[in-house]
Amino acid sequence: MRVLISGAGIAGLALAHRLGTLGHDVVILEQAPAPRTAGYMIDFFGPGYDAAERMGVLPRLRELGYRVTEAAYLDDRGRRVAGLDFDRVARAVDGRLLSIMRPDVERAFREDLPPAVELRFAARVVGVEQDDDGVTARLADGTSATGDLLVGADGVHSAVRRLVFGDGHLRHLGFHTAAFVFDDPHVHELVRDRFCLTDTVGRQVGFYGLRDGRVAAFTVHRTSSPELPEDPRAAVLKTYGSLGWVVPRALARCPEEIYYDQVAQVELPRWSSGRVVLVGDACGAVSLLAGQGASLGIGGAWVLAATLDDPATRDFTAYERTWRPVVEDRQRVARSGARWFLPASSRRLRARRIAMRLSHLPGVDRLVTTGLVGKPVSLA
Ligand SMILES: Cc1cc2nc3c(=O)[nH]c(=O)nc-3n(C[C@H](O)[C@H](O)[C@H](O)COP(=O)(O)OP(=O)(O)OC[C@H]3O[C@@H](n4cnc5c(N)ncnc54)[C@H](O)[C@@H]3O)c2cc1C
Known part of the structure; x- marks a missing residue:
């Protein structure tokens, strides 16, 4: 079987890795001209961790990963x-x-792709056509690629989803987020191996010290508008400029190009149509509030690969039946936890502090940690 995958993010690379290992021909079409290096620190556990272990990628992920002592x-x-x-x-x-830094997860899978996988950069999918014989992905440079199936693994703003299922399907959760990496030995020394977050209402900045001496920063603030600012960097400087501690220092070192997006989930009545199917954020973005999007992307890729590899389930229904409830559960948990993730009032901020102090007690401890990591998911 020849499978086209739009997007060389975590979900696309994991799927390519698994399908290639199972003996299928895979072509990944990635719009970026080269591997993306910008990113943010993620917590990695759950179904993606289990799938990465089965794919043999876990040792490399561990090598590239970090041991955070506390938030x-x-x-x-x-x-x-x-x-x-x-x-x-x-x-x-x-x-x-x-x-682990998000780009390092991609790197671990990319470095280990089997020979049956071809990875094409500067290949942006702009059109999709399908018939009884196959599917064609039209690319921005005027060329095209054909296959038996096309998988949209092209993220929360998926082009394949838009082309095949139409516009919409994004649920704005009331936040914008940004991330960048900067150089500052003083901040690095203060932060070290902790994930340091400002204890603030309505907006928050987080820092983590990287092993190359730089610092990874991440921001999130409340806003009712899903519209993105024309100049994301200027918006970040304006929104967070009045926060204390080392925030002004960090903002002074904020590079021109940063990651910036609304915080949203994807809700879609069906994940496939004919020869086209979606995986990862493209069909089931849970948002950073869930802290599990990457893991679910890899877990979903594992389940999709198993479905595609079995001629009896190639119509994708088994994949969606198995994986949709997992994704929807994490989406629900993320939405209901939003008020604790970033408090909207001083009262709620105080309540969160108290909850964290109490979380040292054995019973509460279990409640807090299971709330954070969610229900166990089996990949079998
Ligand atoms: C600040 C932040 C913190 C997070 N923290 C965590 C965490 O702690 N734990 C966790 O598990 N997850 C976390 N996540 C979520 C996680 O990063 C995402 O869920 C995950 O990276 C999604 O992977 P993906 O491969 O589905 O999509 P993406 O990473 O978005 O990859 C999509 C790829 O498709 C490419 N593409 C897009 N359009 C086209 C096109 N037309 N043609 C070809 N290619 C295209 C893009 O260039 C990109 O390479 C966090 C997210 C954010 C923003």
């Missing part, structure tokens, strides 16, 4: 006001957790 919430003078011990979260998933 520390700091006031505007850098004093710790609350925190969450990462060892406790790790224990809730039997130690099967690592923190």
